[in-house]
Amino acid sequence: xRCIELHWLAAxxxxxxxxxxxxxxxxxxxxxxxxxxxxxxxxxLAQSISIDPRAWKPGSREFGTNERLAAxxxxxxxxxxxxxxxxxxxxxEWSHDASSRRWQFALRPGVKFSDxxxxxxxxxxxxxxxxxxxxxxxxxxGDDLIFQCAESRPDLLEMLASGRFFIYRMQADSxxxxxxxxxxxxxxKNEKSTGNDPNAAGISTPVVxxxxxxxxxxxxxxxxxxxxxxxxxxxxxxxxxxxxxxxxLVELAPDVVRRANQSNVRVWASLPVTLYLLRxxxxxxxxxxDQLREALALSLDRATMAGVLLQKQAEPAAALLPQWLSxxxxxxxxxxxxxxxxxxxxxxxxxxxxxxxxLRLQTDILGDLARLLAERVTVNVRQTGIAVQPFNKAGAxxxxxxxxxxxxxxxxxxxxxxxxxxxxxxxxxxxxxAGINVAEGKLSEADRRYVEERKILEERKVIPLVTVxxxxxxxxxVRDWQASSWGxxxxxxxxxxxxxTQKNVDAxxxxxxxxx
Amino acid sequence: MRELARRVSxxxxxNKVSCMNWTNHEAVSEARSQQWKGMFAEExxxxxxxxxxxxxxxxAVNVDLHKTPTQIVLTAEVExxxxxxxxxxxxxxxxxxxxxxxxxSTPRMEKELLWQQRERILDAIxxxxxxxxxDRLIVLQKDALVVYERQGAEWxxxxxxxxxxxxxxxxxxxxxxxxxxxxPDRVKIVFAGKSCQANLSDAxxxxxxxxxxxxxxGMLLISTCDSGTWWLRADGGxxxxxxxLELVQPSAQKTEASVAExxxxxxxxxxxxxxxxxxxTAVAFNLATGNYEVYRVALACGE
Numbered sequence: 103x104r105c106i107e108l109h110w111l112a113a114x115x116x117x118x119x120x121x122x123x124x125x126x127x128x129x130x131x132x133x134x135x136x137x138x139x140x141x142x143x144x145x146x147l148a149q150s151i152s153i154d155p156r157a158w159k160p161g162s163r164e165f166g167t168n169e170r171l172a173a174x175x176x177x178x179x180x181x182x183x184x185x186x187x188x189x190x191x192x193x194x195e196w197s198h199d200a201s202s203r204r205w206q207f208a209l210r211p212g213v214k215f216s217d218x219x220x221x222x223x224x225x226x227x228x229x230x231x232x233x234x235x236x237x238x239x240x241x242x243x244g245d246d247l248i249f250q251c252a253e254s255r256p257d258l259l260e261m262l263a264s265g266r267f268f269i270y271r272m273q274a275d276s277x278x279x280x281x282x283x284x285x286x287x288x289x290x291k292n293e294k295s296t297g298n299d300p301n302a303a304g305i306s307t308p309v310v311x312x313x314x315x316x317x318x319x320x321x322x323x324x325x326x327x328x329x330x331x332x333x334x335x336x337x338x339x340x341x342x343x344x345x346x347x348x349x350x351l352v353e354l355a356p357d358v359v360r361r362a363n364q365s366n367v368r369v370w371a372s373l374p375v376t377l378y379l380l381r382x383x384x385x386x387x388x389x390x391x392d393q394l395r396e397a398l399a400l401s402l403d404r405a406t407m408a409g410v411l412l413q414k415q416a417e418p419a420a421a422l423l424p425q426w427l428s429x430x431x432x433x434x435x436x437x438x439x440x441x442x443x444x445x446x447x448x449x450x451x452x453x454x455x456x457x458x459x460x461l462r463l464q465t466d467i468l469g470d471l472a473r474l475l476a477e478r479v480t481v482n483v484r485q486t487g488i489a490v491q492p493f494n495k496a497g498a499x500x501x502x503x504x505x506x507x508x509x510x511x512x513x514x515x516x517x518x519x520x521x522x523x524x525x526x527x528x529x530x531x532x533x534x535x536a537g538i539n540v541a542e543g544k545l546s547e548a549d550r551r552y553v554e555e556r557k558i559l560e561e562r563k564v565i566p567l568v569t570v571x572x573x574x575x576x577x578x579x580v581r582d583w584q585a586s587s588w589g590x591x592x593x594x595x596x597x598x599x600x601x602x603t604q605k606n607v608d609a610x611x612x613x614x615x616x617x618x
Numbered sequence: 619m620r621e622l623a624r625r626v627s628x629x630x631x632x633n634k635v636s637c638m639n640w641t642n643h644e645a646v647s648e649a650r651s652q653q654w655k656g657m658f659a660e661e662x663x664x665x666x667x668x669x670x671x672x673x674x675x676x677x678a679v680n681v682d683l684h685k686t687p688t689q690i691v692l693t694a695e696v697e698x699x700x701x702x703x704x705x706x707x708x709x710x711x712x713x714x715x716x717x718x719x720x721x722x723s724t725p726r727m728e729k730e731l732l733w734q735q736r737e738r739i740l741d742a743i744x745x746x747x748x749x750x751x752x753d754r755l756i757v758l759q760k761d762a763l764v765v766y767e768r769q770g771a772e773w774x775x776x777x778x779x780x781x782x783x784x785x786x787x788x789x790x791x792x793x794x795x796x797x798x799x800x801x802p803d804r805v806k807i808v809f810a811g812k813s814c815q816a817n818l819s820d821a822x823x824x825x826x827x828x829x830x831x832x833x834x835x836g837m838l839l840i841s842t843c844d845s846g847t848w849w850l851r852a853d854g855g856x857x858x859x860x861x862x863l864e865l866v867q868p869s870a871q872k873t874e875a876s877v878a879e880x881x882x883x884x885x886x887x888x889x890x891x892x893x894x895x896x897x898x899t900a901v902a903f904n905l906a907t908g909n910y911e912v913y914r915v916a917l918a919c920g921e
Contacts, residue, residue: 135790135833136789136790136856136857182687182688183908184908185712185713185907185908186685186686186687186688186689186711186712186713187712187713187736187908188688188713259688260687260688321789322788322789322790322791323788323789324789325789325790425684426685426686426687427686427687428686428691429684429685429686429689429690429691429693429707429709430684430691430693430705430707432682432684432693433693433695433705521687521688523686547707548691548707548708548709549705549706549707552705552707581856582856582857582858583858584857584858587687588687594789595789595857
């Protein structure tokens, strides 16, 4: 029975007394109130992690996991919310000059590192300096940070709000301290590895990292007491652990998402954040032939790769930057044209991509997904009469004769790591696509960026295949799961509901990255 | 927007009447899209909406609106007489686009959006001005208590009282305002572990005492039509879920069904009253816009 207590008098407009009543109900608004406490058990696929942003390789597949874990310990100057607005983290306000070359950020006062030392502009500048791209300098001026850019950088906020631009302080033992909601226990080297050979048979031994709530976090103590992160967990085992209640949050590989959905697991999907693509090796004579590259590009059946091979857990890609990041990727088309391929094939010299000198396709990355894609590329291209010989770089010892051979064509993956489309295109072109340089300057303008991206794609030295989201399985007791659509998890705001009070959570749905 | 329209206009062959296809890929609200479309058409002198969806190819200009994490990207494809289309772009910061209100109501309950802001609101109370006094809105934020007064169609801040550090550093701070019509210039604010008195007529500091009071879980709501008394509560859920305001009998059990419901565009964070229970004030987090919103909730008479 509800308890109703007459509490105090309130006068109505006519002066008539009304009794205001305080009702001691048990539910109602109560379920929106988060609970403090508990340990979140997380399982990730990566064999090794590093929370040291200086060690991260842009575009690498581990980048996303590293970034998520680093976000537990470190903060950035700014962040982007789900509504496209910049929100101050360690910076409270910012401004720039008319040319967007000089930016000034005011640091949030009173912020402390997890050891109690005050955050200073000098410490922030020291941590950012090794992370910044060429042409961007940062310095401290009183309590402010000053960024000086060689060229106009209207996208500086997008850049600083994503990727590896965390603020940290290096200690004498080279470990890093942050101002974020958690501290990493035993943070001696900032990185850990399972040491397991991913190709070895048998059960690997998971390695665990412990994160503890930072009681003096400027944004408030997180709701969770601890987070345990197990890594190097095979995809199927992660799913089983979630179903068996041994884990609360697990990274899901794309090839187990369908099984997870069929099992009524609560699945979260980001926007497509990993691009699989082919790269021609510019040092190989065969790949210098424009017609060969065009024929190969037109022979690929991306719709089947995404829809059948990857069970609709991927999207066909025709552009380097995804639609959600550039806003214009829909302008690029990548459709099969077998008639055109036949014409091109007929015109090719006999020594190009023939039986005696097939194109050598090397898979630069591990995993079933990459292997399946390489096989499908091989099938598609062979159907057009072009000979292809696939082999696996990492498993070269299994490929015998191919171990020492150089490749004409590489299959690799690129994980998008910044919210600045200009920075992403620059990074993708420079770091991953050897030999291709994007023209410097004004890439922050969509017109110029589109022209540059189109130029790269028309050269066909790189051929996008598919883009794949990140997936996670989430236990029903995990509340306030508010991950960003581009892959951040925001675990500081997550709390655990005790089993006795759990509301029914719609199972079997794919939680969208973007809230409705 | 206008600059893009001018550039598109310059790309088009002269002395040729053109039309455009305008497609909003859920980048902005349809109302906003139509507003921009009108501006674009006016600036570019291109007829808007002349083409039917069945024959989109008839128009020389296609404008597409897409959303990225921080921008709305407008892409204009222009048939300029050559083999290739001209492609022009404009990007508009999403943060700079004014928020539109989201409204919905049921026949029995009505809600009126009074205020919205980006900063977190813990609680708010709307006080209807009596005897010629102005309406007031008392908003409790993480860092301050702010009093707004209605001046015409706008709210102007008349008083800001900063809160203590203790209330600012909690991830989910608790703060509830209690207001009594017989003490119009005072409020009581209940925080976790203490309650404070605040004078709304001057800048004097809070007068606080330690104590623990039960968290408020809803509010009575009295119908001005028949003086019936109801209990207004929220459906509950976590911060990621849309919510409902529910009207139940004051003696209803927790599981008892509501007699009326009113959808709100996000989780309800607080319900309070500053109008002698003849209307309540609800604070909600709008999941669609990311703003904290203050609604006045009252019972409607008749159908």
